[in-house]
Amino acid sequence: MNDILENIKTKGMQKFIALGALILLYAAFSVFGNNFFTVDTLVSIFDASYYIGFLAIGVTFVIITGGIDLSIGTVMMCSAIVGGTLYNNAGLPLWLCLFIIILVGGIFGLANGIMVSRLKLPPFIATLGTMMVASGVGSIVSNVQSTTFPMRSSPDGWYKDIFRTADNFPTGIFVLIAFTVIAVILLNKTVIGRYTFAIGSNKEAARLSGVNVNKWETVVYMISGLFAGLAGIAYAATYTTILPGAGQGFELQAIAGVVVGGTSLSGGVGSVIGTFIGVFIMSVLKIGLPYVDLQPHYQTLITGIVVIGAVLLDIYRSKKEKSVKIKS
Amino acid sequence: MRNKKMITSLLAVFILAGILTGCGGNTMTSQKTVEIIAKGFQHDFWKAVKKGADQAGKDLGVKINFVGPEGEGAIAAQVEMINNAINKKPDAICIAALDTTASLDAVNKAKSNNIPVIGFDSGVPGAPEGTIFANASTDNYKAGELAAQKMFEAIQGKLATGNPRIGVVSQEANSQSISMRTQGFLDKMESLIKSTGKSVSIVGHTKFANGVSGGDVTIDIAIPPEINDTQGQTSAQTLLNKDDLIAIYGSNEFAAKAIINADSAISGGRIGNDKVVAVGFDSGALQIDAIRNRKFLGSVTQDPISIGYRAVELAVKAMNGESAEDVDTGSQWYTADNIDSDTIKPLLYQ
Numbered sequence: 001m002n003d004i005l006e007n008i009k010t011k012g013m014q015k016f017i018a019l020g021a022l023i024l025l026y027a028a029f030s031v032f033g034n035n036f037f038t039v040d041t042l043v044s045i046f047d048a049s050y051y052i053g054f055l056a057i058g059v060t061f062v063i064i065t066g067g068i069d070l071s072i073g074t075v076m077m078c079s080a081i082v083g084g085t086l087y088n089n090a091g092l093p094l095w096l097c098l099f100i101i102i103l104v105g106g107i108f109g110l111a112n113g114i115m116v117s118r119l120k121l122p123p124f125i126a127t128l129g130t131m132m133v134a135s136g137v138g139s140i141v142s143n144v145q146s147t148t149f150p151m152r153s154s155p156d157g158w159y160k161d162i163f164r165t166a167d168n169f170p171t172g173i174f175v176l177i178a179f180t181v182i183a184v185i186l187l188n189k190t191v192i193g194r195y196t197f198a199i200g201s202n203k204e205a206a207r208l209s210g211v212n213v214n215k216w217e218t219v220v221y222m223i224s225g226l227f228a229g230l231a232g233i234a235y236a237a238t239y240t241t242i243l244p245g246a247g248q249g250f251e252l253q254a255i256a257g258v259v260v261g262g263t264s265l266s267g268g269v270g271s272v273i274g275t276f277i278g279v280f281i282m283s284v285l286k287i288g289l290p291y292v293d294l295q296p297h298y299q300t301l302i303t304g305i306v307v308i309g310a311v312l313l314d315i316y317r318s319k320k321e322k323s324v325k326i327k328s
Numbered sequence: 329m330r331n332k333k334m335i336t337s338l339l340a341v342f343i344l345a346g347i348l349t350g351c352g353g354n355t356m357t358s359q360k361t362v363e364i365i366a367k368g369f370q371h372d373f374w375k376a377v378k379k380g381a382d383q384a385g386k387d388l389g390v391k392i393n394f395v396g397p398e399g400e401g402a403i404a405a406q407v408e409m410i411n412n413a414i415n416k417k418p419d420a421i422c423i424a425a426l427d428t429t430a431s432l433d434a435v436n437k438a439k440s441n442n443i444p445v446i447g448f449d450s451g452v453p454g455a456p457e458g459t460i461f462a463n464a465s466t467d468n469y470k471a472g473e474l475a476a477q478k479m480f481e482a483i484q485g486k487l488a489t490g491n492p493r494i495g496v497v498s499q500e501a502n503s504q505s506i507s508m509r510t511q512g513f514l515d516k517m518e519s520l521i522k523s524t525g526k527s528v529s530i531v532g533h534t535k536f537a538n539g540v541s542g543g544d545v546t547i548d549i550a551i552p553p554e555i556n557d558t559q560g561q562t563s564a565q566t567l568l569n570k571d572d573l574i575a576i577y578g579s580n581e582f583a584a585k586a587i588i589n590a591d592s593a594i595s596g597g598r599i600g601n602d603k604v605v606a607v608g609f610d611s612g613a614l615q616i617d618a619i620r621n622r623k624f625l626g627s628v629t630q631d632p633i634s635i636g637y638r639a640v641e642l643a644v645k646a647m648n649g650e651s652a653e654d655v656d657t658g659s660q661w662y663t664a665d666n667i668d669s670d671t672i673k674p675l676l677y678q
Contacts, residue, residue: 035569040594044565047593048558139398144369148613148678152592153621168595239557239589240614245368245399249556286558290566295533296553 017313018261018277025284033291039168041287046170049283050163050234051076053176053276055254056261057183058227060275061220063258064187065199066267067123069221070251071112071130072228077247078138079104080232084147084242087156094156101236102229108134109225113218131248139244146243149236163237172234176276179230183272186223196220200267257282260310281306359391362643363413364422364636365406366396367449371581372677373610373632377449380636381422388644390419403427410434414441420461420643424449428504435459444646448639450505461646463654464638466630468505471609471659472512472579475628478661479575479607480520482625486574487524487545495567495576496549497560497583501535509579509609510536514547521545546572552586560586561593568598575605584608584615584627591623599623611676619664626663629675634658 083101163172261278263270529543552559608627
């Protein structure tokens with residue numbers, strides 16, 4: 001409890017701004033949007049947040065270490081395709097396929113981790129490669145055909161209830177919150193989190209003080225991959241059909257959410273709760289803008305401006321913090 | 329030492345290249361070859377096109393090589409594929425261009441190499457006179473009109489009360505085939521409604537808007553800012569959330585899927601019997617399910633098998649020096665009642 005209070009004092013400002021912006025946005029769309037303020041719309045905002053949320057939470061760890069993971073979007077699609085193909089063509093039970101989806105994500109994460117930590121590839125390049133590899137693997141596995149998961153009416157439709165029940169109750173928000181809590185604990189209470197921050201603040205210092213940087217960096221990329229797998233399940237449950245060769249661009253949306261939530265791309269600073277809020281800011285924008293009858297090109301424009309604004313605000317704020325410290 | 333190594337490896341490359349080019353090409357077989365470049369295999373639509381092309385190849389005794397890029401956004405990859413196909417010096421090439429302007433160079437190159445080019449599906453619209461031998465494609469404008477006709481028959485009775493709204497979800501406003509399906513629908517619907525003595529406003533996107541405000545009936549077009557499931561669903565849901573909506577049209581598989589997903593996120597659902605009349609385009613597992621459950625009134629399907637077959641047929645005509653004209657491969661209306669019939673079933677894909 002004390003920790004939480006302490007947290008609010010030290011890093012709270014940023015999250016406050018983000019949370020305030022989120023509430024303000026939602027309120028503004030509710031006032032100006034045509035029929036925006038309904039339970040159904042709220043459920044859609046949740047729907048749009050599950051998969052991006054998982055991607056963003058996972059990649060938050062990587063970004064805190066000062067790295068980047070560009071592969072998460074296509075890894076998400078690839079793992080969902082592998083799971084769906086095994087379900088449709090090999091007749092494996094659905095629960096096993098869902099498990100395999102997470103596993104496939106983890107394997108891609110492990111590969112990223114090894115390339116970055118042991119083979120010393122720059123994260124940007126390594127994960128860019130994995131992005132293409134995952135896209136290719138997905139197409140190969142599915143024989144370049146779309147993969148359809150069971151529909152709600154079918155006996156195996158239960159997996160859809162993980163994210164939304166038949167009478168439209170958004171169970172997924174609790175799943176997302178649960179994983180957010182797990183990630184918060186991982187990041188703030190365990191050795192994984194400590195070393196994540198240590199590597200991000202100063203990799204060399206971490207290594208010299210006896211941290212097995214290679215190992216923990218690999219673990220961090222694996223976390224990102226596993227969350228991409230989770231995102232794959234969320235995507236399948238929400239949209240049912242998965243197209244091979246898709247998924248590029250989602251990683252950037254997730255990273256935008258992370259950055260809007262106050263995690264610094266230069267590493268060492270970041271929070272999962274911030275990411276959670278950031279993802280919702282992006283989703284409220286995405287779902288809300290059409291409700292104020294804006295044409296699509298303006299929607300993209302405004303989203304871009306918000307991302308730039310959020311980062312500018314963050315830079316300005318952290319500069320101010322630093323300058324205060326020097327004076328005192 | 330270093331030089332020696334380089335010379336050896338250069339020699340090796342030359343020899344290898346010599347062997348490869350010697351074996352390549354169709355000098356060794358007398359069978360004629362048709363290179364077919366599709367838009368990709370992402371949608372099962374293209375599987376059906378390939379099926380038709382393979383069948384025609386068998387029937388007409390030509391060798392078919394059917395390729396396509398990984399996704400429908402991969403314009404550059406497709407242009408490379410077209411160039412590769414030309415370099416193989418086939419007897420004819422069939423192209424369904426992702427982007428007309430990007431493919432023009434390649435099309436001109438084929439022309440200067442005397443390789444006839446046949447357009448299929450959306451073909452190569454806007455290609456200069458004489459570069460394209462003929463096209464085998466769906467008349468998308470007509471197909472859009474068909475969707476409007478069928479929807480109008482279902483909503484005719486509802487037009488009299490209040491100021492009803494008709495929603496249209498269109499994947500994009502750039503691609504020729506999808507724009508034409510949207511445009512054909514809009515024009516037909518507008519004229520049908522006008523024939524009942526009512527005025528029509530078309531709103532929602534500058535490209536399609538008709539500039540009339542406050543018409544008796546409003547046609548509202550939603551186009552997602554990005555082509556992905558989330559944005560598609562949001563666009564459809566914005567329409568479904570409008571209380572005065574009486575009907576909704578999705579002009580391709582993506583748009584129909586967006587409507588279905590958006591509807592499933594609304595408590596109780598908005599579309600179906602006695603509710604908002606939904607009309608789709610093409611097929612796919614979700615859409616077929618929605619039609620069987622009568623959530624969708626029906627959809628327009630193209631004839632992908634015939635597109636593939638006719639394209640190869642045109643290619644054979646071209647290589648034999650015969651003349652030919654563009655072929656409309658047709659479109660069909662299907663509902664829960666005829667979905668399993670012999671004429672419709674082969675045209676649908678999961």
